Amino acid sequence: MAENNSKRNVSVRGPDAFSELKVTEPKPYAAGREGIAAAMKHSFKEMGIFRAMTTLLHMNQKEGFDCPSCAWPDPEKPSKIGEYCENGAKALADEATTAHIGAGFFGKHSVEELSLRTDYELNALGRITDPLVLREGSVHYSQISWKDAFALIADELHSLKSPDEAIFYTSGRSSNEAAFLYGLFVRAFGTNNLPDCSNMCHESSGVALSETLGIGKGSVKLEDLYGAEVIIVAGQNPGTNHPRMLSALEKCKENGGSVISINPLEESGLVNFKNPQTLKGLLGSGEQITDLHLAVNINQDISLIKLILKKLAALDKEEGNIFDHEFIDTYTAGADALLTDLNAYTEEELLKLSGVSMESVDTAVNLLAKNEKIIVCWAMGLTQHKNGVETIREYVNLLLLKGAIGKPFSGTCPVRGHSNVQGDRSVGIMHYVDKAFNERIKTHLGFTPPEEQGLDVVGSMRAMHEGKIKVFMALGGNFLMAASDTDYTAEAIQRCQLTVQVSTKLNRSHLVTGKTALILPTYGRSEKENNSGKNRFVTVENSMGRVRRSQGVLKAPSEKLKSEPELISNLADIYFEGKHAVDWKALGSDYGMIREMIDKVARGFENTELRAKGVGYYLPNNVRELDFSKLPGGKAQITINRLPEHNLLADEYMLMTIRSHDQFNTTIYGLDDRYRGVYNERRIIFMNPEDMEKDGLKKMEVVNLSSTYDSTIRTAYNFKVLPYKIPKGNLAAYFPETNVLVPYNHFADRSQTPISKSIKVRVLKGKIAG
Ligand SMILES: Nc1nc2c(c(=O)[nH]1)N[C@H]1C(S)=C(S)[C@@H](COP(=O)(O)OP(=O)(O)OC[C@H]3O[C@@H](n4cnc5c(=O)[nH]c(N)nc54)[C@H](O)[C@@H]3O)O[C@H]1N2
């Protein structure tokens, strides 16, 4: 299992041994007292009681810091006693842990030895406190001064034949200030190779929404959810990944709205929610959130929505007022073509593909027919498929035909993942070229950015694998474990001359590296950035386009850390040796100067310094104004989308790779998935009991998973089978362990998002040594 990179014998996959699995029935509800208890247990263990309690009170408060976990928005009037959830508290505890590792630790432990630990164990080692270098031929990281680290990077960058031989990745936790400065430096350096975690995440949403509505973001504000008549939650598990969204769904219900969940799994939070912020939630039975659950087959949302549209169209023919004809005529193009195309499918075939019952479809149709304030919320269950873009466009069709766009309590709600992933895009983290953005850089900052499109995540993996890339730098994240096809990605990274990780905690991307590697330790969101003597603030944008300030309150774990903006400004200053139109050095110590630049260059940011105070302000959004002037004919586009083609063989299943309750992406906080009733183990497969019987598999039997694409067999070893309520033919397992199965060259059309939610696999009996 340990792969060789000629010099270092590091394990790419880490160990695959089992822990002590315990299983219970899935929880019928989310949060409640157990949620609070779990949050406190993590926080107290990592941070100590006093530090945890006082810090949590500053989270998501007007003058405090933005939760570093997901991008769910804060209410306009945050409650003073606490505006956080269990997983926000876990994210804070993980960042603010009192466990630390510095140069001394790495002197004792080689990267080869560390690579034999699990991702969970690596993260648990604590915060990285020193800048570190792994020199060519060495297996131990050792301390390096910041000056030497920057000089090493600058020398390597200067030695490249072309700036396109370097790649600059971004994960979504960086502030607007850090992300803007990073993007600016990369453009000044001369490339658009700016892949980001969005490429693996909501890129399909961005593409689909830009094409149909003219903006790659959602249209609803938090308050819209409260007054919606119907909210569809599709391909999303808010109880775990956006827990405070459940409070918004609860409010919608209290106001008379209905919630439809479209998901192969009946996720706990969507069934019943005990709001830990209310007495009823703590003591009572909680709120039934979902009125209707449609257990769709993996990747068959298009079939289901087509069936619903077909039925709505038939009703509209009879009654004339099911679709909003005035809206359709005034604001949209393509309705007639779509309605004609729907005739090409029979109800029976669509029903069979979707895997749900006609009765439940009729209930959905009834709800959608008689209501017009409709919101569709979604996340990775829609985006990470070959037809992710088309799937989202089909949901947009439903909203457009119902006239549920650009009006109060209606619209699109792609629920973003990382806390500032949307902000990072708004301030220029993108591999494609935005001509107007570049023009403004030219006018206001005095240099000309490159005009060639750069590499996204998938493009970067391939270019590195082909040996075309010499330098890979990452502002946060864990590229190796987040990207698809782990073994391929490892080979790709190991072909680089230099890899640089700006990080808070240890992960496998620090162990599987280029010939030379650097770890540059930085602050977390909750920490004071006061190296210049002043406690500086940054800004972030939430999932609904609102920009607000964020200011840390904790002391950083080491004096040696540098803030991300400071670190980028220092690097740029050393690289350009003071000979550039931009005064790089000054920017790192004066974030106000960076914000002034953002205000001039990024769309909709103006006087951010002032306006980001309190609850902040919204960026412009053409959909909210019903302005589709940038689209063909000035109209929102109703589109025709194809059904997916999977051609599964008799022994193949459709696998979705999902998150457990105790992880943040590749960061594993713990080994439990409480809501699904799984404890102390991650190497499991959720399987329908009838499928288990068909394959002669017993509960907890050990199996391997294998996928075959383009004649290449990829195998993930050692999983235990668990009977679970999941439609037949479908499987679920956790990421990142299953990323080894996702082929690097299979991704969503046009957005290039890896197909992490629909992988064709076989379940092979028996333990085979990995
Ligand atoms: N605590 C915590 N919070 C997080 C994260 C985390 O890891 N931990 N990650 C953050 C990030 S970056 C992101 S992007 C979000 C992710 O948030 P989610 O998208 O909620 O995360 P996943 O676990 O990938 O869940 C996908 C859901 O889609 C369903 N699904 C899978 N395939 C299909 C399909 O074909 N159709 C439909 N209708 N449903 C499907 C799955 O059953 C599952 O419920 O969460 C963010 N918040």
Ligand SMILES: Nc1nc2c(c(=O)[nH]1)N[C@H]1C(S)=C(S)[C@@H](COP(=O)(O)OP(=O)(O)OC[C@H]3O[C@@H](n4cnc5c(=O)[nH]c(N)nc54)[C@H](O)[C@@H]3O)O[C@H]1N2
């Ligand atoms: N199979 C499969 N693969 C997937 C997915 C899936 O659902 N299935 N989901 C995809 C999605 S949606 C996403 S967004 C990607 C996530 O991809 P990434 O964003 O690359 O991964 P994370 O696990 O969020 O990154 C964790 C690391 O970030 C660093 N970090 C944490 N906080 C900070 C900070 O404040 N500053 C800095 N500089 N570093 C910090 C820590 O060192 C930590 O180890 O994974 C994708 N991969």
Ligand code: SF4
């Ligand atoms: S919902 Fe998301 S942003 Fe809000 S406190 Fe919870 S994890 Fe943090």
Ligand SMILES: [Mo]
């Ligand atoms: Mo994400």
